[in-house]
Amino acid sequence: SPGPKPEQFTLNFTITNLRFTTDLGTPSSARFNSTKKIMQHYIDPLFKSSSISSAYTGCKVMRFRSGRDRDNTGVDAVCSYKTNDSLATFDREKVHQELSTMTNGVTKLGHYSLERNSLYVNG
DSSP states (O other), X not given: OOOOOEEEEEEEEEESSSOOOGGGGXXXXXXXXXXXXXXXXXXXXXXXXXXXXXXXXXXXXXXXXXXXXXXXXEEXXXXXXXXXXXXXXXXXXHHHHHHHHHTTTTTXXXXXXXXXXXXXXXX
């Protein structure tokens, strides 16, 4: 029988202390790649200590975009998890609440500051 089917959800948030530049919007640039690695370094531990930790398989930063204020940078990621019996349903509200708590009310991610109302899970 086939194993658990991987499911995906989107994760979006805005960083207020990372100025968006054209090279950040270019997926082949050195700045895009280094910032993507840093984001994954910060995002992975959050999910690994969340209610979906046993099913979580990773997030991939897809793009950075200009925020409402040009000093802000939006982050769009696609995250994956395996469906299994221990994770009956993916509760995006619960995951959002956990991420909100772990980022100090959606204000901090590592050394980055977050726009308070910018966190979306599957949104």
